[in-house]
Amino acid sequence: xxxxxxxxxxxxxxxxxxxxxxxxxxxxxxxxxxxxxxxxxxxxxxxxxxxxxxxxxxxxxxxxxxxxxxxxxxxxxxxxxxxxxxxxxxxxxxxxxxxxxxxxxxxxxxxxxxxxxxxxxxxxxxxxxxxxxxxxxxxxxxxxxxxxxxxxxxxxxxxxxxxxxxxxxxxxxxxxxxxxxxxxxxxxxxxxxxxxxxxxxxxxxxxxxxxxxxxxxxxxxxxxxxxxxxxxxxxxxxxxxxxxxxxxxxxxxxxxxxxxxxxxxxxxxxxxxxxxxxxxxxxxxxxxxxxxxxxxxxxxxxxxxxxxxxxxxxxxxxxxxxxxxxxxxxxxxxxxxxxxxxxxxxxxxxxxxxxxxxxxxxxxxxxxxxxxxxxxxxxxxxxxxxxxxxxxxxxxxxxxxxxxxxxxxxxxxxxxxxxxxxxxxxxxxxxxxxxxxxxxxxxxxxxxxxxxxxxxxxxxxxxxxxxxxxxxxxxxxxxxxxxxxxxxxxxxxxxxxxxxxx
Numbered sequence: 001x002x003x004x005x006x007x008x009x010x011x012x013x014x015x016x017x018x019x020x021x022x023x024x025x026x027x028x029x030x031x032x033x034x035x036x037x038x039x040x041x042x043x044x045x046x047x048x049x050x051x052x053x054x055x056x057x058x059x060x061x062x063x064x065x066x067x068x069x070x071x072x073x074x075x076x077x078x079x080x081x082x083x084x085x086x087x088x089x090x091x092x093x094x095x096x097x098x099x100x101x102x103x104x105x106x107x108x109x110x111x112x113x114x115x116x117x118x119x120x121x122x123x124x125x126x127x128x129x130x131x132x133x134x135x136x137x138x139x140x141x142x143x144x145x146x147x148x149x150x151x152x153x154x155x156x157x158x159x160x161x162x163x164x165x166x167x168x169x170x171x172x173x174x175x176x177x178x179x180x181x182x183x184x185x186x187x188x189x190x191x192x193x194x195x196x197x198x199x200x201x202x203x204x205x206x207x208x209x210x211x212x213x214x215x216x217x218x219x220x221x222x223x224x225x226x227x228x229x230x231x232x233x234x235x236x237x238x239x240x241x242x243x244x245x246x247x248x249x250x251x252x253x254x255x256x257x258x259x260x261x262x263x264x265x266x267x268x269x270x271x272x273x274x275x276x277x278x279x280x281x282x283x284x285x286x287x288x289x290x291x292x293x294x295x296x297x298x299x300x301x302x303x304x305x306x307x308x309x310x311x312x313x314x315x316x317x318x319x320x321x322x323x324x325x326x327x328x329x330x331x332x333x334x335x336x337x338x339x340x341x342x343x344x345x346x347x348x349x350x351x352x353x354x355x356x357x358x359x360x361x362x363x364x365x366x367x368x369x370x371x372x373x374x375x376x377x378x379x380x381x382x383x384x385x386x387x388x389x390x391x392x393x394x395x396x397x398x399x400x401x402x403x404x405x406x407x408x409x410x411x412x413x414x415x416x417x418x419x420x421x422x423x424x425x426x427x428x429x430x431x432x433x434x435x436x437x438x439x440x441x442x443x444x445x446x447x448x449x450x451x452x453x454x455x456x457x458x459x460x461x462x463x464x465x466x467x468x469x470x471x472x473x474x475x476x477x478x479x480x481x482x483x484x485x486x487x488x489x490x491x492x493x494x495x496x497x498x499x500x501x502x
Contacts, residue, residue: 130154130215131230137237151237152246155215156208163444164207164302165200170448171306171338172199174400174455176331177314192313198261199309203302205254206270210298212247213278216240218285225360247278258305263312265321269305273298285366292350292369292380300343307335334400341391344384345444348420351381352437355428370428378424381436385420388413388447395451405454412446415439 259267
């Protein structure tokens with residue numbers, strides 16, 4: 001709709017506006033078009049004037065001022081953006097993106113899930129118990145008892161020491177003790193709670209001593225690694241001399257408790273564990289990747305300690321280390337199988353853990369397969385993860401557990417093997433390292449509990465203790481076992497008497 005000629009004649013202002021629009025519209029047509037595209041609201045307001053207007057103006061006659069305002073506004077906005085960009089601070093690192101919450105809100109749900117998985121896969125491993133206790137000690141008043149207790153407890157690495165004690169207790173409990181009979185009837189020895197108390201206390205103190213010497217030696221490397229930089233010696237919560245004295249006292253009391261409360265064999269194993277961990281494994285971490293195998297040997301010694309403690313309670317000869325650990329009748333094979341279980345477990349657990357903090361190990365100069373040879377690191381973890389199935393079968397064949405243990409332990413062993421296969425396939429990426437680490441964390445207590453539940457003859461003895469024996473008669477196997485033990489004990493007493501008479 002265009003205004004008529006008569007209306008144009010009656011409105012000289014309109015004619016002047018038309019002339020001005022025709023002269024300047026051509027030079028600003030491109031700018032006006034771009035501004036109109038960038039600001040569609042202007043076009044809409046021009047096409048649909050208010051109800052009070054008598055008519056609207058075609059050909060953008062009155063949009064020229066708006067068009068110029070848009071051009072000026074765009075230039076001003078660009079100038080402000082350029083100045084603000086020069087005055088802003090440095091961008092955040094990739095690990096801490098700005099507006100992370102806003103970006104997550106704009107993503108689709110499946111994209112948010114994928115982003116969270118990637119963030120979890122690259123997230124640093126949480127601080128260990130020693131670092132947590134050190135932070136708690138630092139928050140306490142100086143020279144307070146709580147501060148000192150938390151700091152010295154942090155030196156012992158309480159989580160690791162607890163794991164060492166539990167593995168020794170499990171091996172002690174799974175030992176095949178003869179029938180629990182009253183001493184008045186048969187004088188058959190049984191496992192003593194007092195022996196178990198000395199075993200747990202001495203093992204915990206030996207572990208605390210080894211861990212303390214480890215921290216004393218690795219003060220410089222602990223200060224570099226993110227996960228250990230808040231340990232007590234790094235934060236100087238305890239003087240180094242005091243830490244050394246604490247390690248010596250803990251080791252001496254622990255070895256003494258095992259010697260006088262258990263037997264000399266267990267005491268020697270506890271001392272060997274301190275020497276291997278603090279004197280061989282710790283300095284070897286700077287030299288060769290074989291330190292992991294030395295650490296695995298250290299992890300396999302506590303089950304041998306528990307086994308030797310139980311075997312010493314039922315020893316019929318001199319109770320030497322040969323009888324307890326290398327018995328001629330093969331009865332000590334169970335202890336070595338339990339030790340092999342812990343030896344093999346160290347590799348999937350530590351290989352996954354070291355991969356998660358491989359950059360810290362590299363920065364500290366500690367030789368670990370996780371950063372020197374990631375492919376071999378994954379192969380080693382897979383190899384030892386697959387060894388749990390034959391080890392569990394060997395425990396059944398040796399008579400330590402019944403054969404149902406092979407069936408109940410198979411699912412958890414397959415779970416660990418599956419995570420190890422993923423770890424080997426992706427070499428730690430795509431969350432496979434975390435999957436294997438947590439699988440190993442749950443695998444060890446699961447296998448230990450199942451071994452205790454399937455201890456050979458345990459449920460039969462429990463049934464008989466509840467319902468009793470028919471006609472009060474012993475079975476042939478029990479009578480033979482009692483007769484052999486009595487004969488061995490009598491022969492041992494005769495030999496001792498002959499030696500004393502000489």
